[in-house]
Amino acid sequence: GTVTFLDRQSGMRQELSAITASVSLPDMNSPFALDGVLVWNEQTVTLKAETGPLAGLIAGDNTPVDMSVSAQPVAFSFAGNVENATAPAGPKAAGSFSLDVPADFAGQPDVGPIKFSGSGGTTETLDVDGSIVFNAETINLAVKTGNLNTLLAGERSPLSIDVKSSPVTFAYEGTAVNAPTILADGTINLDIPSLRGLAAWAGS
Numbered sequence: 001g002t003v004t005f006l007d008r009q010s011g012m013r014q015e016l017s018a019i020t021a022s023v024s025l026p027d028m029n030s031p032f033a034l035d036g037v038l039v040w041n042e043q044t045v046t047l048k049a050e051t052g053p054l055a056g057l058i059a060g061d062n063t064p065v066d067m068s069v070s071a072q073p074v075a076f077s078f079a080g081n082v083e084n085a086t087a088p089a090g091p092k093a094a095g096s097f098s099l100d101v102p103a104d105f106a107g108q109p110d111v112g113p114i115k116f117s118g119s120g121g122t123t124e125t126l127d128v129d130g131s132i133v134f135n136a137e138t139i140n141l142a143v144k145t146g147n148l149n150t151l152l153a154g155e156r157s158p159l160s161i162d163v164k165s166s167p168v169t170f171a172y173e174g175t176a177v178n179a180p181t182i183l184a185d186g187t188i189n190l191d192i193p194s195l196r197g198l199a200a201w202a203g204s
Contacts, residue, residue: 002018019039040071062081065079065093078093111132128141154180156177169191172186
């Protein structure tokens with residue numbers, strides 16, 4: 001089938017076509033499963049999802065959710081629990097996730113691949129580790145936060161950032177607040193062994 005979304009204000013049109021899906025839902029109190037494929041913006045998107053009882057998910061109960069989305073060339077997966085899925089303020093989610101973006105994504109030959117994985121939730125701490133290849137150099141990145149909702153709501157929250165690459169290492173340990181701009185209070189360590197190496201890494 002085909003589904004078309006039209007924003008009359010902006011005139012933007014989005015079309016989902018070639019939709020094929022297999023759905024399993026014996027009744028509302030049973031687990032829900034979806035396995036489907038569609039075409040969006042001329043790209044094939046594969047969707048897979050499994051949840052606990054659908055009635056509980058809609059009612060806002062804490063429900064297991066396992067999902068993956070892959071579209072050439074990006075892949076994303078999440079496995080954990082979701083509650084208040086239909087609440088106006090958005091769902092609460094906690095679990096593990098991964099993001100995989102290959103090299104030359106969006107026509108950027110000097111960027112990629114990008115790989116990130118992490119665990120945590122919107123009302124819990126967030127722990128993310130990953131790597132980005134830039135100008136053939138691998139940049140390793142680790143980020144840890146306190147309660148993510150607290151940080152996004154503009155309250156001060158613990159934050160640590162660790163960035164390591166061949167010419168540069170950077171670390172921040174402290175707190176941050178996002179109200180209305182990001183303000184940080186903590187310690188910073190920066191190590192640049194060679195300015196010449198840094199310039200070569202940056203492509204200048």
